[in-house]
Amino acid sequence: MIGLMSRDLRVRVIMAVCIAVIAKENYPLYIRSVPTQGELKFHYTVHTSLDVVEEKISGVGKALADQRELYLGLLYPTEDYKVYGYVTNSKVKFVIVVDSSNTSLRDNEIRSMFRKLHNSFTDVMCNPFYNPGDQIQSKAFDSIVAAMMVQAC
């Protein structure tokens, strides 16, 4: 196990502490966090980050949606962790909370995480049994998210 962990450290896999998908109306479609710390805290963090997201997407003032970047970048850092945001064209927001101690974070890695999330989310949307606005209960989506989360072992 320790050997595995060390291997992980060497590989530098970016692990999120909390991943959330928020609908256009700002209610959560999916939120999953590492259970070690209080999940309520993460919920609160994600909720506050929504304000920043709104500010970023509305304050741009561009008339055309396609000119707005989907990846919002670092929304705001706290002393414990950093919050990254991503919004789709349909105003569905993805929020990733990453531990601040993970200093070797590269923007590309966060982007790739969001891209994976977005693809997985699209697949969920394509499922006719999924009604937009429902909670996301897809196992495939869960697996993708779980792969990104810090393993609490």
Added chain:
Amino acid sequence: MDQGAAAGTGGTFISLSEVEQKCYSGLYALCQPDGTGTPAAGKVAELFRASQLPADTLHQITEVCGAKRLGYFGCGQFYVALKLIAAAQAGLPVRLESVGGELPLSVFVGITHDPEMRYPAHPLTNESQPHIPGSAPRPPADRPVFRHPESITDKQEAWSPPRSPGISPPRSPSAYRSYPYSAQRNGTDALLAYDGKLLSRSSVSQENSSPSHYFVRLQPEPPPITRVLSVDYSEDPWRITEEQREYYTNQFKSLQPDLNALILGTTAKNFFTKSKLPIPELSHIWELSDVDKDGALTFSEFCIAFHLIVARKNSYVLPETLPPTLKPGYVDQGVTLSETTQPLIVLIDTVTPPASQPVRKQSIISPQDNITALSASPCELSSVDRQVTSRPGVNTCKQDTRDERRQSEFSPKRLPDASEKLIQRVSTLKPDSPQELDAIMKSRTRPRSYSSTSIDDAMKKAEEPPTPPPRPQKTHSRASSLDLNKLFQQSGQASKSGWLPPPPALPPRPPATQIFSFQHGSNKNTQKAVQQPNFADFSRFREKETSTPPQRPGMRGGLSTEDLAPPKTDPSAALLGHAPQKPVRRKLHPDSQSATPPSGTPSSAATLTKSTQRLPSKQKREIQMAIRKNRETNAVLTRLNSELQQQLKVVHRERVTLESQLDLLRPVTSA
């Protein structure tokens, strides 16, 4: 053999009758091709599968006969197993005691019957006895029946899943029996009936005495229920059998007649919801079966989904990932699935009704977006398809508005071509979608009268300046004055700007433009108004014109250029509106020259009203005017031609004289 059997069973004496001995030895020989003495596990598995018994029965048999203990089928175990199979087929519980009694021979489907006949019908039960002695030579022909040769271990593993959910909610055996298994075996039967049959399959393992026997030799024949379906299914629940595939095919056809086309998500959703599975499970099944993640099911995906639903109904735990045997590439049933062929067709057929929103802006934006961000998301492409379908409708609306702004050179014939092209493209395949978008891009080179995205604006702006607005009136002038400079200028203009035929752009033009042209050209209305009552005269007059000697054009040209200047300075008027005005005005000149008093001024108001009344027939008149214009331009061109020829002759003569003079002078200079 009996001793062997006795040893294998731990003391239970099992006697084999002569017939049994013959048959079983044949089977035994079959199962050990290498003659090592132990039947090959695979062959044994095949044989057991051929017995058409439910998986857990076979499992039980394996256990009972001691092969599990030993890990292989010894001779004794083999024979005991065969006897137990016979017992099971006779409806007796799988226990050693049952083999003690007199039993009919165990019958194996694949071995005793044709490979195609997965469902031996009643007559087979009569034939089974004579078949059995001949079972030995039959087996080689039955190998193709077993499409998936498995090892015994796999079989046992496959059995375990059926075993674990073995305690399924027992369905009423009546439902099980009531399934009228006939030669049809699929298609018309409702999904529920199918489910009823399969659901009660699990109850067979417990009951083991239900009247669902295939080879009923001693018992009365119950309705031949497709236990084969369930048995084959239970061999490997993640494998689609032939009959299951047929059933799925028929169900697919009921939803979508074309086997190569897709079933839309909503259609599939409605269909699978009928199976009464909970939505999360259906959602999971969809996730598993929609391999290409396009929101629609191809035939193979549909089979997978259906199969998973059936499995779930039979209380199989759904796997997290698709089992390899269920993967679309695995099963090649000869149904050639071209997944990429025509997804658009299905999408468009069902999407065109809702895509009737003529939101032009979005329809233009979306393909742009998809061009730029073509991540090949199928949803995006399907939205493109929707937009594409709305485009033909939108384009037809665009035609009218486009005509307003388009220069007269742009033949409206090109518009119908573009829309036709689009419509044709719409019905093409998905790989052609970029081409569709290209066609749309091409069609967008025409100036639009509605606001669009920035890219379109840029394209428009790029297009508009280079488009020369060579009014036909410029070149159409009778400006073949005797002033050579002017003539050369004008001829140069004509050659440079390129004579564009006056557009017959009149038919698609909405009457609004006519009104617009009328209102705008109010200062010319006097002239124009005069023309209208004199249309009939003009035709006569034009004939006179064409016959006039070429010398006259000079004078007329002067007048016409002067008169044409004011209209040229009016750029904002609708060009097409100009078009009818110009020839009208040209006709006016001969009128004026022929000293027709421009008495139209007092009657301008009246003619205006008349013109408004004539709006409905405007288009017809426009066509006539266009024809007239063409004739006039022809006449003018011929005149021009003749004049130029004359000038050419003159110049040639001059050149000749100059050359002769030069020749005369040269010897003088050289000398």
